[in-house]
Amino acid sequence: MRQRSGLRVWYWALILALFLVPVGGVTLGWFFLSEGWENADQWASIVSAVVALIGGSVALLRWLRGRAATAAAADPDDQEVSAEVMAERLARLAARVRQVWESEELRQRLLDPRPLPVSWRTLGPPVSDHWRVIHGGDEPIDLDGSLDELYDIVRTRLRAPRLVILGEPGAGKSSLIMRFALAWLARRDDDSPVPVILRLSTREPADGKRLTTWIYARLRADYGFHESVSLDRLLPILDGLDEMPEPLRTRTLREINATFGATSPVILTSRSHEYAATIDHPDADVLTAAAVVELNPLDAEAIREYLTITTKPARLPRWERVFGELTRAPDSETARGLSTPLALSLARMTYAEGAEDPDLLLTFRTRHAVEAHLLAHLVPTVYAGRDDLPGPSWGHRDVHSWLSHLARRFPKHGISRESLTDEVPSPAENLIFSSLAGLAAAVAFAVAASPVVGLVLGTTIALVVLVYVFAGDHSLSPVFLSPMTLLTAGGPAAVLFAAVHWYLSAMQGSTAGQAAGLALVTSLWLFVVLSRGVITFIAAVIDFALTLLVTTGPSSPWSLGLAAVLTLVLVTLLENSWVRFLIARVFFTLRGVLPWRVLAFLEDAHRRGVLRKVGGMYYFRHDLLREQLATSADVT
Structure with missing residues (x-):
């Protein structure tokens, strides 16, 4: 596995080099041709300074990342505190x-x-x-x-x-x-x-x-x-x-x-x-x-006592036949079916507090049939009989379908916003992300340059992202697409842009457009080197396109730079956790497997006693209930 990871690193390093070499070559060639070879010494000094700055920045960033990785990998149990x-x-x-x-x-x-x-x-x-x-x-x-x-x-x-x-x-x-x-x-x-x-x-x-x-x-x-x-x-x-x-x-x-x-x-x-x-x-x-x-299982006396004190006095006569059976046959299948706290609490909700006739419990021949009956009637009981609870109302058939989907998709693990987001199939999420990334670039550069440039660049970025996530077997981790990426990579790039632009503007013989153009492609190159993940390849494509545009096209370097920054920011926002969850909500709603207000539904199911909540995670009240919902048909 480690060998495959190493080969993959070299593979993408080669791909990145194929972007950076033309960028550097075209840029240097353009300036040498426009300014003359007599100024080659000056440009060599500039290039050397830029390369030194990039190399030093990369080394510093690599050292900082190594320190952060070491701290993150440390076992909390090994950290001494007072x-x-x-x-x-x-x-x-x-x-x-x-x-x-x-x-x-x-x-x-x-x-x-x-x-x-x-x-x-x-x-x-x-x-x-x-x-x-x-x-x-x-x-x-x-x-x-x-x-x-x-x-x-x-x-x-x-x-x-x-x-x-x-x-x-x-x-x-x-x-x-x-x-x-x-x-x-x-x-x-x-x-x-x-x-x-x-x-x-x-x-x-x-x-x-x-x-x-x-x-x-x-x-x-x-x-x-x-x-x-x-x-x-x-x-x-x-x-x-x-x-x-x-x-x-x-x-x-x-x-x-x-x-x-x-x-x-x-x-x-x-x-x-x-x-x-x-x-x-x-x-x-x-x-x-x-x-x-x-x-120990609960005995018949404990069952009778609990159902008595949890039933309204006016409804108590409804239990007469069941209580009689518990007295006559304390080891009967009915008694055994009610002998666990889970079954007894379900009987309370369905019969002591609900409208169902408890005599139905006497019709089952085995304890497992009693338990299955109580589990199957939990959802219709709590959603039909507890509408006084605050919050939205849901259709019973929809609720059963949604809970069944959750029971099948989350057999053991908790349900949360993050885990729901991860339920969107990776191919679907990657396709949506690559399309939106391409659309962001297309719109930005169609305004800054021309519709044709926007279409070509947007299509190229969409394809690059697809190649990255599929051929490279990568995932779109938010670690590589976050505001911190813009700060750690964009901050030094912005400083380099200002420095190069100031230096070139002060030089005789260079125009404002040339100064802005070289500063733009150079600083974006630094961003490519310092960033990680898919944003690196998106920035590399943009940098290559900017090099061609500022050397051959009439577009303003400032408008192109604004389009580049806007594209990178939009792509970063697209991979924000809330945006990903929004995509997941659309995906689930279109498929009909979960409601649009899925978090409100989970909290309502918790209030009704179907789910339990630990921190920010929801779990089914009991694994028996989850198994029943995962395998059973709707109960009306």
């Missing part, structure tokens, strides 16, 4: 984590009117590590408890906060760690680590990043936290080992053991079957020194 500064950073991170999960807890109504009685039981070896490794003795320890007891159990019964939480789909693992993190933050002091909930599903199978690098990346993406903190001052709560591809689970478990020592805090959640399969793999091991608990 204890006071670290404490302040951790306090800011703790406040941010608390804000995110308190808001999400409120949205999911986990405490309304009171929490579900989620409980768990202790699992020992072979699912967990040896008791001697966990707590120093051979006797098992009792970690059984219920919802708000987890914090006290972890702090008082374990030598280190190392725990694996197992459970069936929808059993309440995510809700439990949310409550645990908030309880920890409520009692945290300056010496305690900050709990951060991180979704393991966001780790790419082909991602070669270290686990620590991924953790810091998630802090930026999920919590908007860009400061460096020491890894040993965090309590990573890694949610959803089961949501990772099977080969990656084994590798990730090995990395967790290698990254976090036996006394380092770490909590891991997974579905029971997937975790058992992972630790049974020959290349895997249990989570070192970690105890293991498994969530």
